[in-house]
Amino acid sequence: xxxxxxxxxxxxxxxxxxxxxxxxxxxxxxxxxxxxxxxxxxxxxxxxxxxxxxxxxxxxxxxxxxxxxxxxxxxxxxxxxxxxxxxxxxxxxxxxxxxxxxxxxxxxxxxxxxxxxxxxxxxxxxxxxxxxxxxxxxxxxxxxxxxxxxxxxxxxxxxxxxxxxxxxxxxxxxxxxxxxxxxxxxxxxxxxxxxxxxxxxxxxxxxxxxxxxxxxxxxxxxxxxxxxxxxxxxxxxxxxxxxxxxxxxxxxxxxxxxxxxxxxxxxxxxxxxxxxxxxxxxxxxxxxxxxxxxxxxxxxxxxxxxxxxxxxxxxxxxxxxxxxxxxxxxxxxxxxxxxxxxxxxxxxxxxxxxxxxxxxxxxxxxxxxx
Numbered sequence: 018x019x020x021x022x023x024x025x026x027x028x029x030x031x032x033x034x035x036x037x038x039x040x041x042x043x044x045x046x047x048x049x050x051x052x053x054x055x056x057x058x059x060x061x062x063x064x065x066x067x068x069x070x071x072x073x074x075x076x077x078x079x080x081x082x083x084x085x086x087x088x089x090x091x092x093x094x095x096x097x098x099x100x101x102x103x104x105x106x107x108x109x110x111x112x113x114x115x116x117x118x119x120x121x122x123x124x125x126x127x128x129x130x131x132x133x134x135x136x137x138x139x140x141x142x143x144x145x146x147x148x149x150x151x152x153x154x155x156x157x158x159x160x161x162x163x164x165x166x167x168x169x170x171x172x173x174x175x176x177x178x179x180x181x182x183x184x185x186x187x188x189x190x191x192x193x194x195x196x197x198x199x200x201x202x203x204x205x206x207x208x209x210x211x212x213x214x215x216x217x218x219x220x221x222x223x224x225x226x227x228x229x230x231x232x233x234x235x236x237x238x239x240x241x242x243x244x245x246x247x248x249x250x251x252x253x254x255x256x257x258x259x260x261x262x263x264x265x266x267x268x269x270x271x272x273x274x275x276x277x278x279x280x281x282x283x284x285x286x287x288x289x290x291x292x293x294x295x296x297x298x299x300x301x302x303x304x305x306x307x308x309x310x311x312x313x314x315x316x317x318x319x320x321x322x323x324x325x326x327x328x329x330x331x332x333x334x335x336x337x338x339x340x341x342x343x344x345x346x347x348x349x350x351x352x353x354x355x356x357x358x359x360x361x362x363x364x365x366x367x368x369x370x371x372x373x374x375x376x377x378x379x380x381x382x383x384x385x386x387x
Contacts, residue, residue, distance in 0.1 A: 118212035151244035162278030260301020
């Protein structure tokens with residue numbers, strides 16, 4: 018908590034019994050509350066170096082009861098996306114500023130000490146063991162691939178939710194907000210719960226000699242979240258590769274199906290510089306006796322997947338070999354697939370590439386029904 022004497026440190030511009038508001042860009046009535054509010058804004062603009070166009074005009078001000086005649090004013094600071102980033106406590110002429118728990122959680126997750134990509138399962142295994150192995154109480158559909166894994170994961174989660182299941186979805190990266198990376202039934206993890214679980218995981222991560230990477234830390238937080246809410250299924254998207262990705266700590270008995278979408282050249286420094294080497298890394302998510310659905314049948318990579326599946330006695334299906342929809346129609350907002358035996362499937366994710374993804378997830382659904 019940072020504490021400053023507002024009245025001494027910051028000057029405010031007054032005129033005709035009014036005070037200037039740099040956020041609203043106009044003079045407003047001069048009241049004790051407004052003086053503190055404006056000095057708080059000066060604090061945010063100067064000390065915190067937040068540009069005026071990034072500081073919400075709707076900064077909320079509430080007067081709370083305090084002992085004696087002292088007045089305490091709390092000001093919640095929001096960013097332009099509407100997320101609470103800080104709380105200012107004003108007592109008399111002093112201000113104390115502290116980051117909101119949610120922002121503290123994000124700062125911790127993204128802190129430099131966690132950054133970097135270090136393939137390997139040892140750190141995630143140790144961290145989840147310290148947390149009580151939350152993954153062992155869940156059922157997973159594990160999704161890897163270079164192209165299409167995000168779309169396939171999102172659609173697969175939506176279908177399972179429609180079927181009445183409580184479905185967790187773990188994906189990366191996010192589009193608008195970090196919370197998108199872990200969802201239950203299409204709803205992002207709440208800010209408060211992300212902050213609380215991060216605080217729970219933090220001492221366990223810091224107690225490790227070989228501390229986890231950022232992705233490993235996020236994976237552990239997501240597993241705790243899904244386990245606490247007793248998800249029926251978790252659609253678990255791989256971060257990079259598969260064999261040494263932190264999501265691959267899940268045991269065979271907890272995996273309902275493995276899905277591998279399109280393969281292309283990506284992360285070659287870690288996964289290899291040929292399609293065959295990359296496919297071998299992706300094939301690392303195939304589990305003994307667990308069905309695996311391969312989205313594309315490529316001459317270069319198909320033998321890699323077949324050999325791994327045979328070695329682990331895992332039933333394998335190449336979705337591209339058997340289209341499960343008859344044709345596709347489109348309206349203004351959706352592509353509608355006429356699928357057998359599932360009837361019409363409406364998809365908001367559109368484009369030619371999604372046809373492969375839809376066919377892949379239909380095969381995955383078929384395996385789950387067996």
